[in-house]
Amino acid sequence: MSASFYDYSVPTTKGEEQSMRDFEGKVVIVVNTATGCGFTPHYEPLEKMYEDLHDKGLEIVDIPCNQFANQAPESDEEIHDFCTLKYHTRFPQMKKSDVNGENALPLYAFLKSQKGFEGFGKGPRALSMKAVAKMMDKHYKDNPDIKWNFTKFIVNRQGEVVARFEPTASMDDVRKCVESLL
Numbered sequence: 001m002s003a004s005f006y007d008y009s010v011p012t013t014k015g016e017e018q019s020m021r022d023f024e025g026k027v028v029i030v031v032n033t034a035t036g037c038g039f040t041p042h043y044e045p046l047e048k049m050y051e052d053l054h055d056k057g058l059e060i061v062d063i064p065c066n067q068f069a070n071q072a073p074e075s076d077e078e079i080h081d082f083c084t085l086k087y088h089t090r091f092p093q094m095k096k097s098d099v100n101g102e103n104a105l106p107l108y109a110f111l112k113s114q115k116g117f118e119g120f121g122k123g124p125r126a127l128s129m130k131a132v133a134k135m136m137d138k139h140y141k142d143n144p145d146i147k148w149n150f151t152k153f154i155v156n157r158q159g160e161v162v163a164r165f166e167p168t169a170s171m172d173d174v175r176k177c178v179e180s181l182l
Contacts, residue, residue, distance in 0.1 A: 005159040008107040010063060011095040013076040018094060020107070023059045025157050027181045029174070030061045030111060032099045034071035034149040035082045042150045043087035045171040049178060050091045056182045057157065060091035065099050068149050072096060099146045108146065111153045114161035116144035120168045129168050156181045 006024055009017040020028070029049075034040060050060050064079045066072040072079060076096055083089040099108040117140070120126035120133075133140040133147045140147060150167035154177050162181070165174050 003110055005110065005155050005161065008105075008110060010061065010105055010107055011097065013080065013093065013095050015095075018061070018092070020061075020159075023061075023155075024159065026057045026059045027053075027157055027178055028059045028061060028155040029178065030063065030107070030153045030155065032063050032065040032108075032146055032149060032151055033083075034065060034068065035074060035079055036071040037068070037149040039148070039150040039167040042167070042171060043083060043089055045175065047087055047089050047091070049175055050089075053178065053182060054091075058178060058182065062089070062091055062093045063099065063105070064093065064096040065146075065149065066096060067098055067100055067146075071149060099151075111161055111164075112144035112146070115153060115164035117141065117147065117166075118164070120147075120166050123168070125168045129166070154178060154181070 006021040009019040012018050029046070031046065033043070046060060049058060064072045064076070074082065079096065080093050083093060098104045120129045129148060137145070148167050152165040152174055153161055154163040154165070156162045163177050
């Protein structure tokens with residue numbers, strides 16, 4: 001039998017393991033975040049979704065990551081303080097972790113195997129991200145790796161990875177997808 005979303009766990013800032021099985025029956029957003037990124041303001045609509053939809057079954061798994069231009073250099077505690085003070089986040093934040101490469105969380109290998117990279121869309125931000133991604137990896141289009149901070153995976157109530165939103169995607173589209181699953 002192949003692995004499912006619920007077979008994985010991620011480390012918490014307290015050194016424990018957060019099992020995805022704890023989110024069975026919920027709609028989950030798994031997002032890699034950073035405090036010093038042009039997409040950091042995504043924390044605001046993420047928190048708004050959490051406030052509005054948590055009671056209806058939404059969970060957010062926030063995984064800070066410093067793999068993209070050193071944009072999350074702080075400690076787990078400093079990252080948490082930044083997010084709670086600046087964006088008033090209440091959803092749980094996990095331990096800062098890698099999402100690509102040999103030290104990547106196994107959860108991310110699974111997520112990427114379920115929903116690969118499909119492009120950055122259109123518009124100025126998409127063009128900028130294409131240029132950045134190409135500088136980092138000239139074959140970026142040909143692999144499922146996470147390209148930048150604030151890539152969001154949406155998992156339905158059955159534990160299926162149903163969508164991947166690059167950071168250039170509209171947060172309104174992310175919200176519509178989540179609402180359609182609740």
